[in-house]
Amino acid sequence: GGAIKDLAASAVIxxxxxxxxxxxxxxxxxxxxxxxxxxxxxEETAYPIMRECVKFYLSVMENYNxxxxxxxxxxxxxxxxxKDGHYIYLSKYTVMSQSxxxxxxxxxxxxxxxxxxxxxxxxxxxxxxxxxxxYKKGSEGQLLEYDDEYEETDIYHxxxxxxxxx
Numbered sequence: 001g002g003a004i005k006d007l008a009a010s011a012v013i014x015x016x017x018x019x020x021x022x023x024x025x026x027x028x029x030x031x032x033x034x035x036x037x038x039x040x041x042x043e044e045t046a047y048p049i050m051r052e053c054v055k056f057y058l059s060v061m062e063n064y065n066x067x068x069x070x071x072x073x074x075x076x077x078x079x080x081x082x083k084d085g086h087y088i089y090l091s092k093y094t095v096m097s098q099s100x101x102x103x104x105x106x107x108x109x110x111x112x113x114x115x116x117x118x119x120x121x122x123x124x125x126x127x128x129x130x131x132x133x134x135y136k137k138g139s140e141g142q143l144l145e146y147d148d149e150y151e152e153t154d155i156y157h158x159x160x161x162x163x164x165x166x
Contacts, residue, residue: 043115050108054125057101061128068128069093070101080150082145092147097132105129 061068073094079087105125112122136144 039114042111046119047108047111047114047115049122050104051110053104054108054121057104058124061101064092066131067134068101068132069134070097073097075145078145079153080146081153087153093134094147095107095135095143095145098132102129102132105132 009048057070060070062071063069064071069092071092072090073092074089075091075094079089080091082088106129109125109129112118112125131144134147138144138149
């Protein structure tokens with residue numbers, strides 16, 4: 001009910017992925033590894049939260065060349081140079097956003113299977129879950145963080161958010 005909607009709303013205010021990222025960690029560590037032992041927790045707590053996270057993602061996804069992308073998207077740790085020299089934070093999609101969404105879709109699908117749930121939302125999740133992750137290589141063989149290869153604002157800045165899916 002209300003607590004879940006508040007959780008979903010806070011994800012939008014703080015960062016589109018902050019609460020979802022917590023949910024991925026929660027579901028992966030507590031639920032999917034101890035399926036039967038934590039079935040009550042899964043049914044009463046985790047599954048409803050994951051379901052709301054997926055509904056949020058579905059509301060901001062678009063089909064782009066056969067992949068479902070969260071757009072627009074940002075990197076939590078980086079920016080790139082725009083054509084006019086200004087720092088740009090938004091892009092069509094980011095690898096971290098896509099990786100988190102892919103995790104949540106797959107975890108919800110697995111949770112629904114454990115709980116024996118098959119409804120319209122779960123069918124949509126199962127249709128899209130393998131069409132979310134987008135990994136592209138740049139001109140030097142590097143994993144691209146954004147939808148395209150952009151000029152970095154600080155070539156010495158190092159971070160790992162785009163490695164989330166690995």
